[in-house]
Amino acid sequence: MNYFASQLGWGRVEFNPFITGTMIIGLMFGAYMAETLRGGINAIPKGQIEAARAYGLSGFTLFWRITRPLMLRYALPSLGNNWLVLLKTTALVSLIGLHDLVGLANLAAKSKHAPFLFYSAAALGFLILTTLSLLVLNWLKRRYSLGFAPRSM
Template sequence: MYDIVRPFLPLILQGTLVTLTVGFCALFGAVIVGLLGLWGSSSESRLANRVVLYYTTIVRGIPDLVLMLLLYYGGQTFLNQIGDSTGLWGYIEISTFAAGVGTISFIFGAYMTETFRGAALSIPRGQIEAGLACGLSQHRLFTRIIWPQLLRYALPGIGNNWQVLMKTTALVSVIGLQDLVFNSFQAGRSTHHMFMFMGLTFIVYLLITIISGILIRVLENRYGLQVAATAE
């Protein structure tokens, strides 16, 4: 078994690195989108409220694979059609990496929006009112009172979203990005040992999940203690 896998280990490791890179970049993008969604959902603007509501409803109601294919192929075609009709730009080719990261960020931004919204509702309203009464600016109110507690309450949801997001990164293989799944599939097809390489992929994803779970629990405990100490 090892003799079969050994020649493809560099390819598997390279694919694992691509998968992790896509995951971390998509997580960062999803957090940014989620915070923007929180701002929109808590805004006094009815238009912003509706945009966030439609966004989260549509994204959570459409399969991830459909969105991946739609945004990669349809989005690229749409941009090029606009460029041809207006003459503002030439042919645009979206890289598979950018398409994968952008799509997953867009998808999980909807889940992060709901995660942050639920966390924000858990913050005692009296603390925010007290901060405003003390004359804190909006920036200091957010950084000193809202953000530490928001992150604390949102950490379990962020951890859960991260676990699901990592599994979703496997979809980038469909659009041709050479991630762990793509490279394992190529190795299995060339050696006629598909089960072996898919089993190896299973183990790698499982290890990522286990390590992520441990790190998330450490962050939850540490950040929870910090916030509790600050409150005291």
């Protein structure tokens, strides 16, 4: 980037690591999540929407009472997967200089010459966050599957 900036006569361009990391991860996973929700909406049987319109529901009520719960039911597995990948992707922001869990473990491991201890603590932190996320996702799955019989293969 600095090569192109110098060719344009701008001088050196500096970016805040937090804003850069947030923008990159936000844009990338925003697209993933939008596609997941679009797929969830497309998975809703058209008869459900037609019945709600025939019943006379307004657009907002139709979305809030019919589309949103059904969409989340269909999209929840993919949303959970995207969330877990996002959680683990945040470790990559240490490569651009942002001090996250992995970046701090790397600094501590270099200063104390005990990499196993600090990387194990970072791994334990990610394990705890992932486990808590899975518990919440399983609760949401049960919540949005109420009234639906499980499919047998």
